Amino acid sequence: MDNFEYVSAPHRVVFGRGTLQELPSMLEKIKAKAVLVLCTPQQISTAEAVKAIIGDAGVSIFSEATMHTPTHITEKAMLAAKDKGVDGIVSVGGGSTVGLGKALSIRTGLPHLCIPTTYAGSEMTPILGETENGRKVTRRDPRILPTAVLYDVDLFKTLSVDMTVYSGINAIAHAVEALYATNKNPIIDLLACEGIRTLCSALPLLQADGNDPAARHQALYGAWLCGMCLGAVDMALHHKLCHTLGGMFNLPHAETHVVLLPHALAYNASAPAAAGAMAKLAAALPDSAGDPVRGINALYQRLGIRLSLQGLGMPETGVDEACDVAIANPYKNPRALEREGIRELIRRAWAGETAKAKL
Incomplete structure (x- = not known):
């Protein structure tokens, strides 16, 4: 067998049905007490449900996540995070929202908890692709990897057949x-x-x-x-x-x-x-x-x-x-x-x- 190197991802993953209720305890583990919830305009209702579970720790929702992670949207999210004085990020959605969470986390150092709602897999990677002036640039950095991931099978019930x-x-x-x-x-x-x-x-x-x-x-x-x-x-x-x-x-x-x-x-x-x-x-x-x-x-x-x-x-x-x-x-x-x-x-x-x- 050839020599090889394997590096394990150092983050917490919770997987199952009904696991969304574990969100408050997961935020405690990553020491986030005031979080900004990220989503796309189409998933505001899901973000609001997440915010309700978080309770007082859910400071605000930023609902402008967009595919290919354009840098001008990330800049708006950074301003929102600074204005609300948050100490953590929760992204709920597919690759667009997870990408925004990654972009925000790598720029601010804030812990990032992902709640995926598609099978894209971005939440498992230290990879970030960002778009500016019609060009998408990808980079890899261990700090891009989300701090924790919460998989709840129940969140996928409404995912369309095509998606x-x-x-x-x-x-x-x-x-x-x-x-x-x-x-x-x-x-x-x-x-x-x-x-x-x-x-x-x-x-x-x-x-x-x-x-x-x-x-x-x-x-x-x-x-x-x-x-x-x-x-x-x-x-x-x-x-x-x-x-x-x-x-x-x-x-x-x-x-x-x-x-x-x-x-x-x-x-x-x-x-x-x-x-x-x-x-x-x-x-x-x-x-x-x-x-x-x-x-x-x-x-x-x-x-x-x-x-x-x-x-x-x-x-x-x-x-x-x-x-x-x-x-x-x-x-x-x-x-x-x-x-x-x-x-x-x-x-x-x-x-x-x-x-x-x-x-």
Whole structure:
């Protein structure tokens, strides 16, 4: 067995049903007595419910969290935190709200408690992507990792079927890239394969019945594992392209991940450095017959996923623009970044074509 390094995330996680009631005791543990509750405009009612549970410690709600974490929104949240004199942050929502919590925490040093309501997995990572002037810049820092995470399966009952599927695929993407990361290790491999298998089992059940409590529990567990993968190792082509496209064209985060995953996987499938990872991935995906690209395509067909970058609002001229940005910023990937192949990857994703292993 090869030598490897594994670094465990030093934060507290509470998982289960009805765990939202443990919020006051969790705030005590992180020594937060006056907190700012963050949310998007669409989740104000959930934030108000959280604030009610917190009681007097819930000083105020900031409800302007926005996808891709634009810096001008973070600056407004900082002013609100300073004005209210808070000593902690509670973010309730998906990746947009968690991202704002991270951005605020790294700038102020305030402890950050996350309450996720989607399967995006951002709460498990020391990674922050921020957008300014149409460019999304990502950085990794241990201080970005939230102080604590509270998973309550009951909060996912009202998550729409579409967002359930899209954020679940987003989570799977974390585990897929973790399998062929340059700093991968056998511990993360186990988490990645278990997370993928669990989500592949849960998502079709939830598409059929979004109120299935066992499937909701299973999906959140799988997403947690996939998020841990994202936080523990480096990401590659798929995540870099998602950040590039999301920042440039303001595309919805989860849906962009869904569109790009099969094509980024197809680009890397033939790389000798990824051969072992592809075998493990194929074994974790149902109906793969030993081919991970076939396995992802089969999963999408089963879930009825038909998305394209064009349908998400990306102009056709963006194919070359995004390719230029992707090639100009080299990063670790099992296959070298070849302009012709990257452009074809983006073009196929823009057109909504089925992923093919040869690019």
